[in-house]
Amino acid sequence: AGATLAAPAIAQESPTITWRMASSFPKSLDTIYGSGEDVATRVKEATDGKFTIQVFAAGEIVPGLQAMDAATDGTVECANTVGYYSWGKDPAFACGADLPFTFSARSKAAYNYYGGGIDTYNEFLATKGLISFPAGNTGAQMGGWYRKEIKSLDDMKGLKMRISGLAGRVVEKLGVVPQQIAGGDIYPSLEKGTIDAAEWVGPYDDEKLGFQKVAPFYYYPGFWEGGPTVGVFINLEKWNALPDTYKSLLRTACQAADSSTLAEYDFKNPTALKNLVASGAQLRPFPEDVMTAAFDASRQVYAELSAQNPAFKKQWDAQQQFMNDWYLYQQTAEYTFDTMMMIQQRNGKL
Amino acid sequence: AGATLAAPAIAQESPTITWRMASSFPKSLDTIYGSGEDVATRVKEATDGKFTIQVFAAGEIVPGLQAMDAATDGTVECANTVGYYSWGKDPAFACGADLPFTFSARSKAAYNYYGGGIDTYNEFLATKGLISFPAGNTGAQMGGWYRKEIKSLDDMKGLKMRISGLAGRVVEKLGVVPQQIAGGDIYPSLEKGTIDAAEWVGPYDDEKLGFQKVAPFYYYPGFWEGGPTVGVFINLEKWNALPDTYKSLLRTACQAADSSTLAEYDFKNPTALKNLVASGAQLRPFPEDVMTAAFDASRQVYAELSAQNPAFKKQWDAQQQFMNDWYLYQQTAEYTFDTMMMIQQRNGKL
Numbered sequence: 001a002g003a004t005l006a007a008p009a010i011a012q013e014s015p016t017i018t019w020r021m022a023s024s025f026p027k028s029l030d031t032i033y034g035s036g037e038d039v040a041t042r043v044k045e046a047t048d049g050k051f052t053i054q055v056f057a058a059g060e061i062v063p064g065l066q067a068m069d070a071a072t073d074g075t076v077e078c079a080n081t082v083g084y085y086s087w088g089k090d091p092a093f094a095c096g097a098d099l100p101f102t103f104s105a106r107s108k109a110a111y112n113y114y115g116g117g118i119d120t121y122n123e124f125l126a127t128k129g130l131i132s133f134p135a136g137n138t139g140a141q142m143g144g145w146y147r148k149e150i151k152s153l154d155d156m157k158g159l160k161m162r163i164s165g166l167a168g169r170v171v172e173k174l175g176v177v178p179q180q181i182a183g184g185d186i187y188p189s190l191e192k193g194t195i196d197a198a199e200w201v202g203p204y205d206d207e208k209l210g211f212q213k214v215a216p217f218y219y220y221p222g223f224w225e226g227g228p229t230v231g232v233f234i235n236l237e238k239w240n241a242l243p244d245t246y247k248s249l250l251r252t253a254c255q256a257a258d259s260s261t262l263a264e265y266d267f268k269n270p271t272a273l274k275n276l277v278a279s280g281a282q283l284r285p286f287p288e289d290v291m292t293a294a295f296d297a298s299r300q301v302y303a304e305l306s307a308q309n310p311a312f313k314k315q316w317d318a319q320q321q322f323m324n325d326w327y328l329y330q331q332t333a334e335y336t337f338d339t340m341m342m343i344q345q346r347n348g349k350l
Numbered sequence: 351a352g353a354t355l356a357a358p359a360i361a362q363e364s365p366t367i368t369w370r371m372a373s374s375f376p377k378s379l380d381t382i383y384g385s386g387e388d389v390a391t392r393v394k395e396a397t398d399g400k401f402t403i404q405v406f407a408a409g410e411i412v413p414g415l416q417a418m419d420a421a422t423d424g425t426v427e428c429a430n431t432v433g434y435y436s437w438g439k440d441p442a443f444a445c446g447a448d449l450p451f452t453f454s455a456r457s458k459a460a461y462n463y464y465g466g467g468i469d470t471y472n473e474f475l476a477t478k479g480l481i482s483f484p485a486g487n488t489g490a491q492m493g494g495w496y497r498k499e500i501k502s503l504d505d506m507k508g509l510k511m512r513i514s515g516l517a518g519r520v521v522e523k524l525g526v527v528p529q530q531i532a533g534g535d536i537y538p539s540l541e542k543g544t545i546d547a548a549e550w551v552g553p554y555d556d557e558k559l560g561f562q563k564v565a566p567f568y569y570y571p572g573f574w575e576g577g578p579t580v581g582v583f584i585n586l587e588k589w590n591a592l593p594d595t596y597k598s599l600l601r602t603a604c605q606a607a608d609s610s611t612l613a614e615y616d617f618k619n620p621t622a623l624k625n626l627v628a629s630g631a632q633l634r635p636f637p638e639d640v641m642t643a644a645f646d647a648s649r650q651v652y653a654e655l656s657a658q659n660p661a662f663k664k665q666w667d668a669q670q671q672f673m674n675d676w677y678l679y680q681q682t683a684e685y686t687f688d689t690m691m692m693i694q695q696r697n698g699k700l
Contacts, residue, residue, distance in 0.1 A: 014364070014398075045598035046396060048364075104688055106456055106616060113610055114617035140683040202683065221683035223690065248395035249599070256602045259609035260463055266456060267464035267672070270679035285686055295694060320700060322617070327695035329620035330688065333490040333552065333571035336635055338454055338680065340573065344645060345677035350670060 015243065019053045019077035021232070022067040024085060026183075027057045029205055031268065035136030035230050035261040036080030042253035043246075051246050055080065068093075071233050072129055078234040080135065083121075084165045091305045094166045095315035096121035096132060098228035100298040102319055105137040105227035105262050107326040112229070113255070115322045124311045129236050133254040136230030136261030139269070141222030142206065143286055144199030145215035147190065153289040162186055162198035166301070167224030173297035174290070183209070190214040199224075203272035204265060212281040219284050223294055230261065365593065369403045369427035371582070372417040374435060376533075377407045379555055381618065385486030385580050385611040386430030392603035393596075401596050405430065418443075421583050422479050428584040430485065433471075434515045441655045444516045445665035446471035446482060448578035450648040452669055455487040455577035455612050457676040462579070463605070465672045474661045479586045483604040486580030486611030489619070491572030492556065493636055494549030495565035497540065503639040512536055512548035516651070517574030523647035524640070533559070540564040549574075553622035554615060562631040569634050573644055580611065 021040065025033040033055075040053035056076075058064030067079035068086050083097035096117070103111060111117040112134050122131050144163070150156060157175035168178030179195050189195045191214040198215065199222060200206050212218065232254050239247070277283060286294075306313035344350050371390065375383040383405075390403035406426075408414030417429035418436050433447035446467070453461060461467040462484050472481050494513070500506060507525035518528030529545050539545045541564040548565065549572060550556050562568065582604050592600070627633060636644075656663035694700050 042598065042602045046595055046602065048595050101691065101694070104684070104691075106612075109609060109613040110616035113613040140687045142683050203679075221687035221690070223687060226687045226691070245396055245398050248392065252392045252396065252606045253602055255609060256605040259459060259605060262456075263459040263463040266460035266676070270672075270675035273679055273682065274675075283682065285682075291690055295690070295699070299699070322620075323691075324695060324700045325620035325624075326616070327688075327691045327700060329553075329623055331692055331695075332623065332633065332635075333492050334454070335688065335692065337490045337571035337573060337576045338677075338685065340571070340641055340645070341451065341454075341576070341673075341677045342681055342685065344451070345674060345681075349645070349649070350674045350677060 014047065014050050014245065017051050017242070017246065019051075019238070020061065021053050021055045022061050022070045022076045022079045022081075023055055023057050024064040024067045024079070024081035025058055026064070028208065029201075031204060031261060031264050032136060032138065032201070032230060033057060033080075034264070035257050036232070038257040038260055039080075039135050039232055039250070039253045042256060043249055046249055046253075047246070051249070053078070068130075068233055071235050074235055074237070076235075077238040078232055080230065080232055082228060082230055083132070083233075084228075087165050090128075090311070091166065091309055092124045092311035092315060095124070095312060095319070096229060096231065098225050099302070099316070099319070100167055100170050100224035101226070101295050102323060103227045103326075105139045107323070107330070108137065108227040108229060109134075109258070110326065111319065111322045116318060120315050120318050124315065125233070126236060127311070130233050131236050131239050132231040132233045133251055134229045134258040135232045135254040136258055137265075138201055138225070138228055138230070139262055139265050140227060141199070141202045141225040143219035143222045144197055145190065145206070145211040146197040146217040146219060147193065147215045148196070149217050149282075149284065150219065150287060150290065152287050153293050156290055159197055160195045162189070162195055163224070167199075170224060170294060170298045170301050173300060174293050187211065187214065202265065202269050203276055204268040207272045207276055212276055212279055216280055216282050217284055218276065218281040219286050221286070223286070223291065229258070364397065364400050364595065367401050367592070367596065369401075369588070370411065371403050371405045372411050372420045372426045372429045373405055373407050374414040374417045374429070374431035375408055376414070378558065379551075381554060381611060381614050382486060382488065382551070382580060383407060383430075384614070385607050386582070388607040388610055389430075389485050389582055389600070389603045392606060393599055396599055396603075397596070401599070403428070418480075418583055421585050424585055424587070426585075427588040428582055430580065430582055432578060432580055433482070433583075434578075437515050440478075440661070441516065441659055442474045442661035442665060445474070445662060445669070446579060446581065448575050449652070449666070449669070450517055450520050450574035451576070451645050452673060453577045453676075455489045457673070457680070458487065458577040458579060459484075459608070460676065461669065461672045466668060470665050470668050474665065475583070476586060477661070480583050481586050481589050482581040482583045483601055484579045484608040485582045485604040486608055487615075488551055488575070488578055488580070489612055489615050490577060491549070491552045491575040493569035493572045494547055495540065495556070495561040496547040496567040496569060497543065497565045498546070499567050499632075499634065500569065500637060500640065502637050503643050506640055509547055510545045512539070512545050513574070517549075520574060520644060520648045520651050523650060524643050537561065537564065552615065552619050553626055554618040557622045557626055562626055562629055566630055566632050567634055568626065568631040569636050571636070573636070573641065579608070
């Protein structure tokens with residue numbers, strides 16, 4: 001008496017579990033919202049529905065920008081969001097998502113999965129009661145829509161631009177006046193001239209909002225998001241309570257979704273960009289002096305944040321080391337192969 | 351009487367299954383051999399060992415180049431190999447692996463997962479009793495090791511080079527004399543001068559073999575392998591007999607391994623390349639006339655093969671369409687972001 005019988009091991013390994021996932025994204029952003037659905041589908045199929053994750057779009061349980069909080073306080077078991085949305089609470093949240101002028105999607109994966117990126121980020125997140133795994137990437141984003149052409153750094157000064165988070169802090173140093181505006185309000189603000197410019201995502205998402213009609217100059221690259229990671233952020237207690245089988249499956253599903261979301265953007269963006277140009281978007285690279293000044297500004301911001309915040313500094317230091325190795329290496333086979341293929345594309349020989 | 355009772359659904363969904371996987375790779379190639387182990391580990395962990403895939407290195411059950419045959423004839427349930435090893439049996443096998451001057455690893459993923467690449471390849475493989483899912487990628491490989499410097503296309507003429515498969519057929523048109531030599535025999539052949547050059551993989555794998563001591567000129571890019579896919583090739587009857595749960599899990603595990611293997615190479619190659627240069631490798635880009643002639647030769651080969659082989663033609667046509675879209679698109683945000691980061695790396699500002 002007093003002793004309880006252990007349940008059979010097989011039953012412990014496959015309990016029926018239902019989680020709720022709060023997404024930061026509306027269903028209309030089908031690619032990035034879809035990263036959460038992708039994870040849920042993979043987990044459900046592999047367990048014959050015994051481990052189910054119900055995904056809720058932004059606003060269904062909590063507003064999109066509160067998804068992280070909902071996972072932290074246990075309102076939901078997990079969130080599908082981007083760490084930099086929480087940078088105002090702690091800049092170290094941004095490090096697992098994207099810092100301006102750092103990784104491409106591909107080098108980000110190398111850093112995350114083999115360079116200790118996931119573990120370093122989770123050391124920080126554990127102090128907030130969370131654990132996270134990458135589950136999506138948009139690739140390098142575009143630099144946004146501008147009502148007037150940007151011919152040099154001078155044209156950025158005083159520009160009222162919809163740009164959020166840490167990127168706003170970087171471009172502020174160039175004289176840009178960052179504006180926080182929700183997705184649905186960007187188009188009328190550009191139309192009225194309340195703002196001069198706005199960044200959103202990339203061609204596939206931007207096309208839906210029709211910005212080319214009111215701010216036709218479409219700049220690249222979005223140097224503040226070379227390869228932003230969308231993550232599944234899990235309440236740490238809920239994670240710890242999962243059986244090992246479901247922990248392993250969920251990590252594998254997240255990693256598959258991480259790569260699959262990028263592949264989906266990469267497949268859809270090329271067609272969307274052609275459509276945008278056909279309907280009036282005027283493609284422009286940022287002038288060199290804008291790029292150089294923005295790069296320098298980003299390093300000033302990192303120095304400031306590192307001086308104030310050890311969790312930020314630890315992650316930033318780790319990123320710098322691999323970044324240097326990667327961008328030296330990429331100059332050999334990868335870059336020359338890509339360059340050759342682009343030349344042949346321009347020559348109509350592919 | 352005569353009617354059998356259906357087994358409980360739950361038992362059908364989680365049967366105990368043990369498969370054998372024949373790898374084309376020795377354990378010493380830990381990254382690429384590891385792609386098979388990675389899939390097996392993910393599947394085993396998520397099923398608490400009920401679905402187990404035992405991985406056998408090249409030579410343990412069959413020689414490395416016979417792994418595909420072993421899966422076809424049912425000696426093993428599946429193989430971990432690269433499709434182009436079987437191109438001599440049917441050139442269409444190469445299309446799911448890599449064709450010279452086609453995709454980077456990243457655009458390959460977009461083509462495979464969203465551009466119909468996997469399905470198109472599996473239509474062909476079904477005629478051979480197989481089904482395959484991508485489960486690894488090396489990234490753009492290097493162009494190999496040369497005893498003498500290559501200053502122009504003339505220096506390629508008559509060059510005895512260890513290079514296999516379809517790539518050999520392409521460089522033959524440049525006057526190269528392709529040689530089929532097993533991995534372990536390459537070093538002594540270069541040392542004695544029996545061959546003038548040899549391609550292997552990339553810095554991480556090449557470093558183990560020490561080629562820089564006998565053929566110090568290390569060229570890039572390996573234009574015949576911009577993003578080769580390593581696949582899990584499954585006997586179609588064995589695949590069809592799996593429960594849906596295991597089918598889904600295996601596909602997810604393969605997709606995670608596809609991205610993870612690339613991330614591992616991307617993390618390890620930069621350090622290996624620095625080591626190689628420190629120990630005498632002399633890095634060189636291929637001269638422009640070599641690249642252009644090789645590109646043109648590749649298109650001649652595809653025209654020849656398309657005229658003879660409808661299964662090849664169907665895949666090649668599908669690849670061309672997305673390739674054109676991708677390399678146009680990549681010229682915007684992705685390429686300019688990467689270029690900026692490489693400039694900053696050279697300037698010591700990362």
